[in-house]
Amino acid sequence: MRTVDRMKLIRLIIIVFGSVISHNIIAQEGAEPASSIDRGKLLYEQNCLACHQADGSGVPHLAPPLIKGTFVGGDKTRLIKIITHGLQDVEIKGEIYANPMPAFDFLTDQEIADLLTFVRGSFENMEGPVSIEEVKQARKSP
Numbered sequence: 554m555r556t557v558d559r560m561k562l563i564r565l566i567i568i569v570f571g572s573v574i575s576h577n578i579i580a581q582e583g584a585e586p587a588s589s590i591d592r593g594k595l596l597y598e599q600n601c602l603a604c605h606q607a608d609g610s611g612v613p614h615l616a617p618p619l620i621k622g623t624f625v626g627g628d629k630t631r632l633i634k635i636i637t638h639g640l641q642d643v644e645i646k647g648e649i650y651a652n653p654m655p656a657f658d659f660l661t662d663q664e665i666a667d668l669l670t671f672v673r674g675s676f677e678n679m680e681g682p683v684s685i686e687e688v689k690q691a692r693k694s695p
Contacts (some may be wrong), residue, residue: 589682593671596664600657601672609676615652617645620676629669629683633691636665662688 597605604616611618619625623645624632639656642649660668665688673680 589667589670590674593667593669596660596668597671600668604652604654614648615650616654617643617650619672619678621678622676625672625678626680629687630691630694632669633665633683633688636660636669637692662692
């Protein structure tokens, strides 16, 4: 084999090998988080953090806090409906929050279950998880 052909073959091997390694790194970085809590945290960061803040403290008179939340720890169906239908002009613990929360009905049942499982187990909330079945039932109810 000529030296020029050998160099071309080595370059091709390096390119292919580099592509495989890059693909594996990207695939690992973009991998789905393993648990419902981890997936829910990611969804919270993408959809809720801007208004409810990283620590769940909310914004006075605009977005209610989620810390030891009365809605968060209350009826799951009502909480699911808040996600799927949005909420506007709500009073919580004597404070009125006027900023409308949009509906996040584009989220799948799994995503809503993961998101609410994260919220119900975070921000000093000690509530149990929300299941996909509970989300499906809440979507069906009036």
